[in-house]
Amino acid sequence: MGSVGNGNGNGGAVRFSGPMPAARRLRQLLSDPRRAVFAPGVYDGISARVALAQGYDCLYMTGAGTSMSCLGMPDLGLANGTDMVRNAGMIASLDPCVPVIADADMGYGGTLNVANTVRQYARAGVAGLHIEDQVVAKRCGHLAGKTLISREEYANHIRAACKARDEGTDIVVIARSDARNAEGGGFDESVARLRLAAEIGADALFFEALAGVDECKEAIKLLPRNIPVLINIIAGGKTPVISFDEAQEIGFRIVIWPFVGLEAAVPALENAYRVLKKTGKPPAEPAPMGPAGLFDVCGLQDLMAFDAAVGGSAFSSGV
Numbered sequence: 001m002g003s004v005g006n007g008n009g010n011g012g013a014v015r016f017s018g019p020m021p022a023a024r025r026l027r028q029l030l031s032d033p034r035r036a037v038f039a040p041g042v043y044d045g046i047s048a049r050v051a052l053a054q055g056y057d058c059l060y061m062t063g064a065g066t067s068m069s070c071l072g073m074p075d076l077g078l079a080n081g082t083d084m085v086r087n088a089g090m091i092a093s094l095d096p097c098v099p100v101i102a103d104a105d106m107g108y109g110g111t112l113n114v115a116n117t118v119r120q121y122a123r124a125g126v127a128g129l130h131i132e133d134q135v136v137a138k139r140c141g142h143l144a145g146k147t148l149i150s151r152e153e154y155a156n157h158i159r160a161a162c163k164a165r166d167e168g169t170d171i172v173v174i175a176r177s178d179a180r181n182a183e184g185g186g187f188d189e190s191v192a193r194l195r196l197a198a199e200i201g202a203d204a205l206f207f208e209a210l211a212g213v214d215e216c217k218e219a220i221k222l223l224p225r226n227i228p229v230l231i232n233i234i235a236g237g238k239t240p241v242i243s244f245d246e247a248q249e250i251g252f253r254i255v256i257w258p259f260v261g262l263e264a265a266v267p268a269l270e271n272a273y274r275v276l277k278k279t280g281k282p283p284a285e286p287a288p289m290g291p292a293g294l295f296d297v298c299g300l301q302d303l304m305a306f307d308a309a310v311g312g313s314a315f316s317s318g319v
């Protein structure tokens, strides 16, 4: 989409035009108070492509899914910043018109690491990221036994994230608090930390592990009105499983479903490998898509059209 103007009447200046940068697009979506942003969880190139084909306005890169798909490990803080930014940047590059909100865990260290994480995600084209208040040896927000950093340290991390954002990027900084179900935390501690993060300059707030619809309503009542609040819905997690419309009705402005793709993929994979082993053939249903059908999911037609548009003939007789 980028066009380079050279000797084209603008004094030889290089001019780029193309889709609105993803972070600006996310800010635009968030600026409409009547509408929540709906972001299904994706964890790799295939899940992102499949979700993009459904026409969502935004995608969510799950850190747990990244850890599982890129490392084969559960969400126990084993994926580092490099693993995460690589996956987030790849997903963000697939359709630059659709913003990606990506998990950035605890920012992978102290204030300097948090700032570096924000810069790297912004450079990778990620539209928004969330930074939480767990220690570096973190775990999934819906598991027991979480340990928090102090309120002061968290404030410093959010300050670092905002300062890095303000170096010339538009990336949306989402402050997450895990205090609700962490040792020494609780509902009030989460509220206090998220209010503090809003004062410091976070763009949105993520209240992790809200327990029940009444608590969701209470959180919305107690958090500042002028800042979008994210709800993280995981079947079998701590937060009640409510629909997008119900979440929007309560007042949430960003709704993520991190595991929707993983919950579909894991049983399907398990079935395919089991049947192949048992019968010597893959399951008959669903009908095989074939190589071209599978590659179509990942943009085969666009790539062939690109080649033809620039005069290539690599695919002129089909694939």
Ligand SMILES: C[C@](O)(C(=O)O)[C@H](CC(=O)O)C(=O)O
Binding pocket: 041, 061, 062, 063, 064, 065, 075, 103, 139, 140, 141, 142, 208, 232, 234, 237, 258, 259
């Ligand atoms: C939202 C989350 O950070 C994610 O990685 O998707 C996880 C999801 C999970 O592991 O249940 C979280 O809530 O901590």
